[in-house]
Each structure stands twice: as C-alpha cells, then as structure tokens.
Amino acid sequence: HGLVRRSSSMNRGRIDHLHTDPALKLHYGDLTDGVGLVNLIRSIRPEEVYNLGAQSHVKVSFDMPDYTASTNSIGTLNLLEAIRAAGLECRFYQASTSEMFGSTPPPQDEESKFHPRSPYGASKLQAHWVTVNYREAYGLFAVSGILFNHESPRRGENFVTRKITKAVAAISAGIQDHVELGNLDAVRDWGFAPEYVEGMWRMLQADEPGDYVLATGVGHTVRDFCEAAFAHAGLDWKQYVKYNDGFERPSEVDALIGDSSRAFEVLGWKAQTTALDLARLMVDSDRKDVERLLDR
Known part of the structure; x- marks a missing residue:
C-alpha cells in the first residue's frame, strides 16, 4: 500500500x-x-x-x-x-x-x-x-x-547529484552546453539508495526499536562528484560548470559525514557503493535516457 x-x-x-x-x-x-x-x-x-x-x-x-x-x-x-x-x-x-x-x-x-x-x-x-x-x-x-544523502538514477532532477549527471548526459550528446551550480565546496556522504532502503527494512526487523545512522563514512565535495561524473563521459567539468549564487542557501551546512558503526554492529548493515561509483552509475543511466529520447 x-x-x-x-x-x-x-x-x-x-x-x-x-x-x-x-x-x-x-x-x-x-x-x-x-x-x-x-x-x-x-x-x-x-x-x-x-x-x-x-x-x-x-x-x-x-x-x-x-x-x-x-x-x-x-x-x-x-x-x-x-x-x-x-x-x-x-x-x-x-x-x-x-x-x-x-x-x-x-x-x-x-x-x-x-x-x-x-x-x-x-x-x-x-x-x-x-x-x-x-x-x-x-x-x-x-x-x-x-x-545521510542517498542517491540513485530515480533521484529528482532538482537535486544536485541528478542535476549534474543529467547535465553530463545532455552535454555529451550535444543538446546542452553548461550547467549552473552553487556551492562546490560542500562536503556530503553520498550512498546508493537501494542499499539504504534495505537498511530501513532491517531496522524494523530488529528485536528492539532504536535509531540508526546509515552512511558510507566517506565524504566528498560537490566538486569531486562533478569531476567523477564528467570524467566518466570523457569531459573536463571545468569547461561546463558555471557558478550561480542563486543556488546558495541562506545558511550552509559545510560537511556531513556519517558513522554507521551501530547499524553494522546491531543490524549487520554496511554501505557497499562509493559516491564516485554512484556518480558513474547515474551518468550511465542518464545517458541511456538521452539516447532513447534522441532515437524517437
């Protein structure tokens, strides 16, 4: 339901x-x-x-x-x-x-x-x-x-990771010439959403209720994610990313990196996919979407 x-x-x-x-x-x-x-x-x-x-x-x-x-x-x-x-x-x-x-x-x-x-x-x-x-x-x-941040090819297009990978796909296909982003120095701990959903389910199968952090434990800047995504398509991100202060927040969160030791100890849960592998996975998915669109 x-x-x-x-x-x-x-x-x-x-x-x-x-x-x-x-x-x-x-x-x-x-x-x-x-x-x-x-x-x-x-x-x-x-x-x-x-x-x-x-x-x-x-x-x-x-x-x-x-x-x-x-x-x-x-x-x-x-x-x-x-x-x-x-x-x-x-x-x-x-x-x-x-x-x-x-x-x-x-x-x-x-x-x-x-x-x-x-x-x-x-x-x-x-x-x-x-x-x-x-x-x-x-x-x-x-x-x-x-x-902590969990992404996949189904991520909404107004979130920074998907905005980047969708732009990579469009730029590599020649239908977009740049992408505008805000703070490239923000550090986030990005993981793969399907793995995190399994963690949610495991929480409800535990003997006792409790609260758990789910994270990879590794932080990357938005710049790192950009570089990995563009490089996967053979592109230099610096040629296509433009700064737009309109995407800055009134108060920024500089760095979020989680420690999910408790989830591993109690639930046996551990993240498997790295943020940079995730960037490449999402680029592949968005490039396939663009190919289907152009083939119509």
Missing part, C-alpha cells in the same frame, strides 16, 4: 512501472489530514509503516517554511497518532536526515549534537523527537533512520 497526494498534474513518473502490479494499492491522502490517516490505517491495518513523505528539498524549505513544517513535522505526528488511535501493533519507520546535524562537525553518529541549519532540518528534527516520544510514552515500535 502507498499514500499519494491528489495533484492536478500526474507526477508519478518514477513509479509508473509499478502501477500494473496488482499487489500495489495506492490510496489518495495527505499527511496533514489526520482524520483521513486514521481511517486509512484502520482500513489497511498494516504491519509496517514507512514514513518517507516530506517536503524534502533543503533550498525550497527556506522559501516554504510553513508548508515544510506542516508536512514534515505535523504530518509525522498525525501518522503516529493515527497508528496509536487505531490500536495497531505495527512497526513504524521515520525517515530522519543527516541535515538535523547541521553545523555539528563530522563524523556524526547517533550521539552527535543536533544543530539544523534549515527549516527542512528543523522540521525533521521535530519529527525525530516526536517519534522518540511515541516510542517512550506509548510503547510503539517506532524507529528513526538518520540517513
């Missing part, structure tokens, strides 16, 4: 291939509609709930702070309360984020200080603590996965 918001335009392209599977049932709803969530949870009676719904773009959260807080913070509270009100003994996963650490220097683990630097990070921090509260106050099997 999946929850989707009603929209005037179809924006489910990344899951179109799943619609024909009779095992998948999509339900219209919204995390800000508490009554609707209670009715849906009572109807479905799930054994596991994964809350991945959010306004998840950091830069956009500065432009839409109220919407970000309503969806990310109150939405999580509504979902937890729906589970409690329905009286279900289901297991709940909350998608927390490394952005909650903000200005805390790396490496960051489960005991590191939280100091978010954006409305997105702050909203996710409230959702994180609400999840802890429902676990402690009501005995819910509720966990938070503090996931």
Whole structure:
C-alpha cells in the first residue's frame, strides 16, 4: 500500500512501472489530514509503516517554511497518532536526515549534537523527537533512520547529484552546453539508495526499536562528484560548470559525514557503493535516457 497526494498534474513518473502490479494499492491522502490517516490505517491495518513523505528539498524549505513544517513535522505526528488511535501493533519507520546535524562537525553518529541549519532540518528534527516520544510514552515500535544523502538514477532532477549527471548526459550528446551550480565546496556522504532502503527494512526487523545512522563514512565535495561524473563521459567539468549564487542557501551546512558503526554492529548493515561509483552509475543511466529520447 502507498499514500499519494491528489495533484492536478500526474507526477508519478518514477513509479509508473509499478502501477500494473496488482499487489500495489495506492490510496489518495495527505499527511496533514489526520482524520483521513486514521481511517486509512484502520482500513489497511498494516504491519509496517514507512514514513518517507516530506517536503524534502533543503533550498525550497527556506522559501516554504510553513508548508515544510506542516508536512514534515505535523504530518509525522498525525501518522503516529493515527497508528496509536487505531490500536495497531505495527512497526513504524521515520525517515530522519543527516541535515538535523547541521553545523555539528563530522563524523556524526547517533550521539552527535543536533544543530539544523534549515527549516527542512528543523522540521525533521521535530519529527525525530516526536517519534522518540511515541516510542517512550506509548510503547510503539517506532524507529528513526538518520540517513545521510542517498542517491540513485530515480533521484529528482532538482537535486544536485541528478542535476549534474543529467547535465553530463545532455552535454555529451550535444543538446546542452553548461550547467549552473552553487556551492562546490560542500562536503556530503553520498550512498546508493537501494542499499539504504534495505537498511530501513532491517531496522524494523530488529528485536528492539532504536535509531540508526546509515552512511558510507566517506565524504566528498560537490566538486569531486562533478569531476567523477564528467570524467566518466570523457569531459573536463571545468569547461561546463558555471557558478550561480542563486543556488546558495541562506545558511550552509559545510560537511556531513556519517558513522554507521551501530547499524553494522546491531543490524549487520554496511554501505557497499562509493559516491564516485554512484556518480558513474547515474551518468550511465542518464545517458541511456538521452539516447532513447534522441532515437524517437
């Protein structure tokens, strides 16, 4: 089962291939509609709930702070309360984020200080603590996965990794001449999304609920990712990347590098794909997409 918001335009392209599977049932709803969530949870009676719904773009959260807080913070509270009100003994996963650490220097683990630097990070921090509260106050099997950046070819095109790899594909095909980016010195710990989803699942199979960091433990700058992506297509990134201060955030997070030792010790989880291998993988996927487009 999946929850989707009603929209005037179809924006489910990344899951179109799943619609024909009779095992998948999509339900219209919204995390800000508490009554609707209670009715849906009572109807479905799930054994596991994964809350991945959010306004998840950091830069956009500065432009839409109220919407970000309503969806990310109150939405999580509504979902937890729906589970409690329905009286279900289901297991709940909350998608927390490394952005909650903000200005805390790396490496960051489960005991590191939280100091978010954006409305997105702050909203996710409230959702994180609400999840802890429902676990402690009501005995819910509720966990938070503090996931560092996780990417794949399905990443939205307005996120920097996919923006870069999509531009590489277009530039190498001769249909784009440059790409504009903001802070190239920001350091992030990028991993492969499918591996992180397995980590989410492992958290809900554990004997006891707890919170876990998932990360590769290796940081790279946006510049590093650019260089690897362009080099994979035989291009020099310096010839095609232009700086645009419009992509800078009002307050930047300089470096996020995670320590997922606890996840390895308790869950047996460890990241396998490096950030630079991920860049090459995503470029290959985007180049195939461009080839299909040009062959039409």
